[in-house]
Amino acid sequence: MSTSFPTGPVVPATSTRQGLGVSEVSLDPSGFWGLRQASNAGATLQHCLEWMERLGWIENFDRVARGETTLSRPGWQFSDSEIYKLLEAMAWELGRRPDASLAAVFDALVDRVGAAQDDDGYLNTAYGHAGLPPRYSDMAMGHELYNTGHLLQAGVARIRTGHDDRLAQMARRAADQVCEEFADGGRDAICGHPEIEVALVEAGRAFGEHRYIEQASLFVERRGRGTLAVRPLLSAEYFQDDIPVRQATVLRGHAVRALYLSAGAFDVAIDTDDHALAGAVAEQWQSTVARRTYLTGGMGSRHQDEGFGDDWELPADRAYCETCAGVASVMLSWRLYLATGDSRYPDLIERTLFNVVATSPSEDGRSFFYANPLHQREAGASASAGVNNRAEGGVRAPWFEVSCCPTNVARTVASLGAYVAAVDDQGIVVLQYAAGEIRADGFVLRVETRYPDEGTVRVRIIAAPESESRLRLRIPGWADSATVRVNADQVTHAAPGWADIRRTFEPGDEVLLELPLAPRLSWPDVRIDAVRGTVAVERGPLVLCLESTDLPPGARIEDVRIDSELALSALADGANARGIMVTPTPDADILPFGKARSIPSHSRPVELTLVPYHRWAERGPAAMRIFIPVTSR
């Protein structure tokens, strides 16, 4: 096996599988993801920069450089991380498609941030300078190592895209400082918000510094021992400081924290050949996905603590499903895939990308969802032009009081090419279907598709290794009647999992994958109380939803029933279903509970138009639901 640098965000030390570099994949700007990359590059990056400039979050670095820090600095203690995530997004974008003007913006921002770095590598605008609390004085909530972790990830993105530049060196110096401060025998502490772990491992890989990985291992092992000072109204579980990582059986507490930690712990396990730790994380993934994950791939059932709920606690209306948790879930699944080659991981990545990550940004790339509920009872107020004080509201917002999601979307979309394919010792694996070109390991593949609107994926071989090799295509778990044809060969059925084509490929060879995109019903496990008696409709990788926008005038979304026994028909990218509108029985009692089983009356048929969930509220504020009660007949 050979891997070529530059490469992608995750490069395990010991793996038969490697992801590609962002420059090895070009997505067509007309395709689903290429369009989003264009919007990200053309609008979101600048949008984030402007907001953070306007709010003074960038000037915080200038203030440190000028020695003018005060407690009244604008932004939360984790606002530095937003600048780092933006830098990471810019780094991937520059790696994907060099652009002199963006490079100049990037360099100028790096210079402003770099001017705030202390001589020993410490870099933070909320701690450790005159008038601010001392360094590491609030490990539970100070987010210093969390911020540093994002700085490291930005530096890694530069290394991975071929630039050992000032940002990369700032990251290296910051990582050195962390190791000096927190090594064995040093400050025996962890950060309340995991992130440094996953960042240190990748920094260790990128910079060839194994002690970074050892430091990450220390942070992972120190966790779960109740050492973080728990603030009033919080809990050790919130921080994953309740149970050591290798003893836990399911993810719990704050979802983004839990997922970042798991990604870091898995990286540590891989690079230290720790099968027990890797197995523990894989088991946690499995139980979390099986019992605490939404149909959209969203994770986090509770607004309180932005946290996971108990098993089967999956309310559609109060689903939190933070966009960042979607990003973090992709990060974790990607690592599990690279280590195992199991198709369940890219399956979940696809689900999460299309139904969480793609749901957050508006088409213009200038407003975002933070929480991604599966049911909106009341249409949100008109989109605000300003900062959304809450993570919710039913409409996308330009910016948030806590604004972690826009920059997380930006870095993920910019680096998305890296998740499209992988190489292993047999050849190349196409994991996600997006129109574009993939160049790796002697292969040049041209992927032509209008997926997910259409199910036809044509993979044209532009170049291939000269000896026999394997082209592996992922057949999604939902695709029960996929077919593959190579050139003029016979059409063969491809079961969910992998379709392997093994031959000595010639330029001009063509592999035709047909994925079934007929709308299909998805039934919840009977243990999920919140959506009992309902069904959802999916089409290919897309979860569909019903918006009040598409209902007859005067109809209320809570009065819709779907006829799950009648066939669904496909629309361009959604589906039509037969339903009825019901009139609820009038209130008989003072409470909404009665002695008789309530049977809605006065039903009339209605054609239900179901649209992709990721587009909801694009046509204005709307009530919305993914799970629709079924008619009882």
Next chain:
Amino acid sequence: MSTSFPTGPVVPATSTRQGLGVSEVSLDPSGFWGLRQASNAGATLQHCLEWMERLGWIENFDRVARGETTLSRPGWQFSDSEIYKLLEAMAWELGRRPDASLAAVFDALVDRVGAAQDDDGYLNTAYGHAGLPPRYSDMAMGHELYNTGHLLQAGVARIRTGHDDRLAQMARRAADQVCEEFADGGRDAICGHPEIEVALVEAGRAFGEHRYIEQASLFVERRGRGTLAVRPLLSAEYFQDDIPVRQATVLRGHAVRALYLSAGAFDVAIDTDDHALAGAVAEQWQSTVARRTYLTGGMGSRHQDEGFGDDWELPADRAYCETCAGVASVMLSWRLYLATGDSRYPDLIERTLFNVVATSPSEDGRSFFYANPLHQREAGASASAGVNNRAEGGVRAPWFEVSCCPTNVARTVASLGAYVAAVDDQGIVVLQYAAGEIRADGFVLRVETRYPDEGTVRVRIIAAPESESRLRLRIPGWADSATVRVNADQVTHAAPGWADIRRTFEPGDEVLLELPLAPRLSWPDVRIDAVRGTVAVERGPLVLCLESTDLPPGARIEDVRIDSELALSALADGANARGIMVTPTPDADILPFGKARSIPSHSRPVELTLVPYHRWAERGPAAMRIFIPVTSR
């Protein structure tokens, strides 16, 4: 009509109906509520006192008196209110049953608190003294007027129980200070946590100071205009500062805040003869009860913001149903009853008392529920002996980080007699059935009953007015086959609402009320997604629940189905039902959603033992549910 002082907590200026004083009702210590009053007096009052002493919340007053205040004072900015609520509880308890030793404890505590009162009447341990922020410098979250409101209510309890003592005078001086500070032309502001409004009206009534009521009116009218500074992550709705009270149509935001405000606004409306305002509050009650209230009477669907949810958003598992919101709901309904005489209000009071207020304290009166969910998926950890850092946990806790509920339970239970009956211009009305004696308006009634375990209520006339008068009995909304018999008269059917017996009563007369206590099914409105396909069982005023404690070994509560077509049988205070245990279909997909409708298999019959919800977790941590999925056949 005549009312006699001492009297109860609420005495509207213009009402044909008045509640009784706590000394006018004696509940037998063997009865449901008498037992709880005994436990409250014998354990809870001292328990609260000890905890607040231990935590330094009482010493905060000493520190003010000694001029030793610092920012590092223990307790939240609202901890003073807990001492005031405890004083109110003691005041009612002393009014109910004089006790020299309790009186000494009370006086000593009043002295310590009183020593902290400023010359101008201001009394607060977190603001307005050396080293603390200035008075009224944080109207949104400072809780100063909230604290003062509870001081006023404690003072009113003293007046209402015949003591115009130091505490009453402290309250009067504090009310004077509020009026001077916040009158028209003064500080044009409101408190983020309503409470001062309801307190000022009652203080105005108790002290005969109409300007207190005018001040309450000012606070009510100033609200809903967005003047409170909204903290990051909060909203104006949280504070009910989004819509003026008289324009709102439903309760929203923080539940306790919304209910206290409504009670105060209604009091203002009554005493100022403001029909529009009274009507607005009554409409808000109705829409809130019809669409945002749980079967238990609990209010507040969200842990986030301790708040109401949208219409039909009534998750059983994440129900917040704060104990204090139950107390506040009783306060509001009581005022609506006194003004209207409508039986729906005491109906909701009964439901809330038995299923929220009675659920909170343990039998020994030394631990409490804060939140009262209707579904606990995983048994809580063993009860802690210390402070519960969270409002949740599935087990009662001795004390909480925010510990508003224990003292709120204490003052409510101590004054509970006041809600048992009322007098009007026709005679006496028995509203709640509890063994004991009621003495008011020429009547002496001896109530003999084992309600709610048994449905027989015997009202013996010990004394009665000499002319014809009316004895009115409330027939609960759920009682569809109640009967009444007077002496040897014929048994008559009594429909839900009121049963009136009009005659010249003689000592020795006896009225026999039979309420039907057969267990019954309660079906949720079809618009409540969270409990679709389930049913609850009630018995008389009690909501029943299924605890994992009563399941066969190895059975999981999520696998229980109830057969809603088979008859329920009554137990001593619960019910038996036929059910089945199902084995869920094994996980076919990686997510808990599948292509086929999930049909649980391997069912086996099981006898379900349902117990009163208010007793749940008394036998140790347990999983629990009120709404049980029905068998689909």
